[in-house]
Amino acid sequence: MTWTQYLGPLSQGAWVTVQLTFWSTILGAFLSFAAGIGKLSPVRGVRWLSITYIEVFRGTSLLVQLFWLYFALPIMGDAIGINLRLPPVAAGVLALGLNIGAYGAEVVRGAIQAVSKQQYEAAKAMNFTYRHTLWRVALPQAIPEMMPSFSNLAVQNLKDTALASLISLGDLAFKAEQLRNYYQDSTTVYTIVLLMYFGMALVLSVLMRLLEANVGRWRGARR
Amino acid sequence: MLFGLHWDTSHGELAFAVSILPMLLIGMWVTIEASILGFFVAMVIGLGLAVLKGARLRIVRWPAMFVTEFIRDTPLLVQLFFLYYVLPDYGIVLPAFLTGALALGIQYSAYMSEVYRAGIEAVDHGQIEAAKALDLPGRRTFTHIVLPQAVPRVVPALGNYMVSIMKDVPVLSVVTVLEMLNVAKIIGDQTFDYLVPLSMVGGLYMILTLIASGIVRWVDVKLPKRGLALR
Numbered sequence: 001m002t003w004t005q006y007l008g009p010l011s012q013g014a015w016v017t018v019q020l021t022f023w024s025t026i027l028g029a030f031l032s033f034a035a036g037i038g039k040l041s042p043v044r045g046v047r048w049l050s051i052t053y054i055e056v057f058r059g060t061s062l063l064v065q066l067f068w069l070y071f072a073l074p075i076m077g078d079a080i081g082i083n084l085r086l087p088p089v090a091a092g093v094l095a096l097g098l099n100i101g102a103y104g105a106e107v108v109r110g111a112i113q114a115v116s117k118q119q120y121e122a123a124k125a126m127n128f129t130y131r132h133t134l135w136r137v138a139l140p141q142a143i144p145e146m147m148p149s150f151s152n153l154a155v156q157n158l159k160d161t162a163l164a165s166l167i168s169l170g171d172l173a174f175k176a177e178q179l180r181n182y183y184q185d186s187t188t189v190y191t192i193v194l195l196m197y198f199g200m201a202l203v204l205s206v207l208m209r210l211l212e213a214n215v216g217r218w219r220g221a222r223r
Numbered sequence: 224m225l226f227g228l229h230w231d232t233s234h235g236e237l238a239f240a241v242s243i244l245p246m247l248l249i250g251m252w253v254t255i256e257a258s259i260l261g262f263f264v265a266m267v268i269g270l271g272l273a274v275l276k277g278a279r280l281r282i283v284r285w286p287a288m289f290v291t292e293f294i295r296d297t298p299l300l301v302q303l304f305f306l307y308y309v310l311p312d313y314g315i316v317l318p319a320f321l322t323g324a325l326a327l328g329i330q331y332s333a334y335m336s337e338v339y340r341a342g343i344e345a346v347d348h349g350q351i352e353a354a355k356a357l358d359l360p361g362r363r364t365f366t367h368i369v370l371p372q373a374v375p376r377v378v379p380a381l382g383n384y385m386v387s388i389m390k391d392v393p394v395l396s397v398v399t400v401l402e403m404l405n406v407a408k409i410i411g412d413q414t415f416d417y418l419v420p421l422s423m424v425g426g427l428y429m430i431l432t433l434i435a436s437g438i439v440r441w442v443d444v445k446l447p448k449r450g451l452a453l454r
Contacts, residue, residue, distance in 0.1 A: 060428040063393040064404055068425060071408075071417035079418075155296060162298035166397065173301055186308035194297045194305060201296035 003188050006179055010189075013175030014196055020089075020161045020171060021204070024096035025154055031101025032150075036108025037134065050105065057102035063163055066095040070167045092164035100157045107149040111142035140218040147215060151208035155201050162197075172196060225409060232414050240419050243410050247423055250406035251431065257324050257402060258389040264328025265388070266381065269335030274365075276340060294333035299394050302326050307398045323395035330391070331384050338384075342377035343369055375446045382439030386432050403427065 031053075038050030057065065070091040077084025086094065115138050123133040165174035176193040180186045224230075226249050231242035275287035294302070303326040310317065317325070346369050354364040396405035407424045411417035 056425075056429070059432045060425045061390040061393045061404065063396075064421065064424050064428060067404065067408065067417075068421045071411060072421040075416065075418040159296070159298040162300040163394065165300070173298065173304075176301065177304070180304075180308060186305075187312055190301065190305040190309060193301055194293075197297045197301060198293055 003192060006189055006192055009175045009179060010172060010192060010196060013170060013172035014200065016169065016171040017158070017161050017173075017197075018200065020092055020096065020164060020169070021154075021158045021200075023093045024100065024161070025157050027093060027097025028100035028104055028153070028157060029150075031097060032104025032108050035101060035105035036112065039105065039109050040112060042130070053098075054102045054105050057099050058106075062095065062099045062160055063166070065099055066091065066163055066167060069095050088164070088167045088169040091167055092161070092169050096157060096160055096164065099160070100153055103156075104150065104153055107146050107153070108142070111145040112138050114145060115141050144212070144216050144219045147208070147212035151205060151212065154204055154208055158201055158204055159197070225406065230410060230414060232416070236419060239414075239416065240423060243420055244423070246406050246410065247403055247420065247427060250401060250403035251427055253320075253400065254389065254392045254402045254431070257320065257327065257392045257395060257400065258385060260321075260324040261327030261331065261388050261392075262381075262385050264325060265331035265335050265384065268328055268332035270339055272332055272336035273339035273343065276336060277343060291333045291336055294329060299326060299330045299391055300397065302330060303394060303398060319395075319398045319400050323392075323398060323400050327388055327391060327395075331388055334384055335381055338377045338380045339373065342373035342380075345376060346372045378446055379439060379443040382442060383436075385439065386435045389431060389435060390428070 035050040035053050038046045039054065041047050041050070069086060070088065073091075074083075074085040119137055119141065120133065123137045128137065161171055162173040165171050165177065168174070172193060176189050179189045183189070225246050228246055229242065230246075231238045272287055272291055275283055276291065278284045278287070303323060306326050306329075307319070307322050310322070350368055350372065351364060354368045359368070392402050393404035395402055396408065399405075401409075403424050407417075407420035410420045
């Protein structure tokens, strides 16, 4: 067995990892904005809901969250008479997205709060509504500032997808484990897998940098 | 039965929860031990990487930078499998717990080395010039002037990684380390009730991370701001 023969199954796994990363990052980004903006909301209920979400998912371990969604949620569903049996892909995307979203929410909140106070005062002076201020004044200036942190979180998320192999999702780490079990050639298999993750992370970093450059144009004129 | 303790599945959820709490606490202790050991490994390797990355020789600096980047960009789970299955092929057989702590330490050393670098670079340049004026050798300048001022400054940032390490310990369950999540999983496997043990692990984790971040904040306040006095 030469190392090239491992590449077939491993690239299948890598494709699953890519999809998993893509969907969970999208979900995470959405949740980041929802909870980050929610934490600054003038409505108390929304604020508390966001804070609870952020604290629970930042305060516990991702693997615990993943196992909870995959093993414990169906039992809770049975108790209240709903079928909550998630397929591994759904549980994986959900857990990863919820987890990274909680970290992203703090980034979003920080960036919105970092927008200079005069901007908000000016918006108020011009009688902008809350929504108008948020969408037209705060976010266009805050998003470029979030991008470096989002890049780190995206790479973090890519690495975290490996944990989904533990709920029998056929991603790269899962395929690696299968190949190792079958051929007992751990050094070669794991070296290739580490390099593949490294390559994917580099590509992801480049993509995030392109995105960063793209949203950079929203930045206001520098004084 | 686990750790010689029995669970109670016949007197309702609450009795079950009470009966498995001691087992989860035993698992929690393993989680704490693994975090602390992993943290110290990361502190040592991280400092090593930071020093190498600040080296004047490119042939030393570049590999150190590559290694840091490589560790940062690959998953802990795969690194752990690598250590667990590859090291024995080269005659290094470590118990699962030590392999796990080592993997945690290596993963976080990459993050910590960046923190150390920032701390070292933040030391006032006048200090180094003064040491030079006093004809202190380069190595002693580093160990006795720069490091004692850099380390206290980076401790709070390093402390935050302690909390992250704690949350990564459950990954060690894949190499049979009986930490908190693994204990809960075993209880669930045998009683068919995952909801209670896994939810309890979630709650215990919340408590654990709250206490840990409290300690980090306390250390941050207590630590001398201007550096440690070395004799």
